[in-house]
Amino acid sequence: xxxxxxxxxxxxxxxxxxxxxxxxxxxxxxxxxxxxxxxxxxxxxxxxxxxxxxxxxxxxxxxxxxxxxxxxxxxxxxxxxxxxxxxxxxxxxxxxxxxxxxxxxxxxxxxxxxxxxxxxxxxxxxxxxxxxxxxxxxxxxxxxxxxxxxxxxxxxxxxxxxxxxxxxxxxxxxxxxxxxxxxxxxxxxxxxxxxxxxxxxxxxxxxxxxxxxxxxxxxxxxxxxxxxxxxxxxxxxxxxxxxxxxxxxxxxxxxxxxxxxxxxxxxxxxxxxxxxxxxxxxxxxxxxxxxxxx
Numbered sequence: 001x002x003x004x005x006x007x008x009x010x011x012x013x014x015x016x017x018x019x020x021x022x023x024x025x026x027x028x029x030x031x032x033x034x035x036x037x038x039x040x041x042x043x044x045x046x047x048x049x050x051x052x053x054x055x056x057x058x059x060x061x062x063x064x065x066x067x068x069x070x071x072x073x074x075x076x077x078x079x080x081x082x083x084x085x086x087x088x089x090x091x092x093x094x095x096x097x098x099x100x101x102x103x104x105x106x107x108x109x110x111x112x113x114x115x116x117x118x119x120x121x122x123x124x125x126x127x128x129x130x131x132x133x134x135x136x137x138x139x140x141x142x143x144x145x146x147x148x149x150x151x152x153x154x155x156x157x158x159x160x161x162x163x164x165x166x167x168x169x170x171x172x173x174x175x176x177x178x179x180x181x182x183x184x185x186x187x188x189x190x191x192x193x194x195x196x197x198x199x200x201x202x203x204x205x206x207x208x209x210x211x212x213x214x215x216x217x218x219x220x221x222x223x224x225x226x227x228x229x230x231x232x233x234x235x236x237x238x239x240x241x242x243x244x245x246x247x248x249x250x251x252x253x254x255x256x257x258x259x260x261x262x263x264x265x266x267x268x269x270x271x272x273x274x275x276x277x278x279x280x281x282x283x284x285x286x287x288x289x290x291x292x293x294x
Contacts, residue, residue: 023102034100037093041284052093053152056119059086060149087123094120115150165257172252180216180245187238188212194231201225216242 024034040046059082066072066079094116098104107113188209195202201224202208211224215238226235272290284291 022107025100025102030100033096037097037100043289046289055086055089056149056151059083059090059119062086083123087120090116090120112151119151161260162257165253165260168256168260169249169252173249176248176252183241183245184209184212184216187216187234191226191231191234194234195226195228199227199231202231212238215239216245218242218246 022038024031024038035042036044036048040049062079062082066083072079097116098107101107108117188211189205191212192202192205192208195208202211207224214221215235218239226232270285270288270290270292272285273288
């Protein structure tokens with residue numbers, strides 16, 4: 001069974017709800033419904049998230065199985081009924097989310113608002129794009145339903161930790177990527193000078209840079225290979241450099257992830273079940289749901 005997601009009154013990026021697109025609308029009923037949909041500090045909220053996670057996972061599985069020709073041919077009606085059932089469920093969920101937030105357009109334009117829309121919109125678009133000459137477009141629209149898997153991150157509290165760590169790392173990673181780009185440009189140019197006269201695969205600098213990118217990332221498609229002695233020596237240096245380079249972004253994100261986890265965790269103790277390390281903003285225990293001391 002899936003563990004109940006841990007959320008707090010913040011948006012998915014970790015900002016406080018008072019400044020986010022998920023600020024609750026006024027009215028006691030809408031506020032209660034907002035807490036169930038956007039938070040998981042109540043039994044109903046946890047149940048809502050867990051059920052929705054299962055529905056998202058099953059709907060993605062249905063889309064994947066539908067791409068198998070034999071299954072789609074023998075169970076066409078089953079796939080159609082299942083797809084429309086999921087489309088209606090996610091449509092109702094999207095409408096409820098817009099209804100319970102104070103600024104619906106802010107949420108609709110947010111990252112997770114767009115993902116929520118993409119979870120069901122392709123099903124309706126297919127109704128208006130019927131016709132034999134639209135078959136390729138319909139296949140693309142069907143693939144768009146795979147965006148439902150991104151909705152899972154909206155209902156898993158730990159996804160906010162990872163997202164914040166990635167956002168905090170973006171400046172360092174951008175500098176790292178720029179440095180790697182400059183490096184492969186230099187290496188690709190050197191390989192062009194070493195190989196172009198003896199190897200038609202390195203006939204131009206862009207092709208050589210492509211080879212350098214494939215090599216330094218240790219992918220190694222094998223479609224281009226050096227044939228000269230100097231080219232092989234240079235290739236060996238690039239390969240060894242690739243091992244060191246791949247560890248850099250991992251270290252950057254890991255460091256930021258550790259800082260984010262330390263910032264979110266606290267020493268608060270649940271007297272009901274004994275669980276430690278709750279989110280600093282949590283009101284109820286993540287394991288048993290008991291109210292935590294302030």
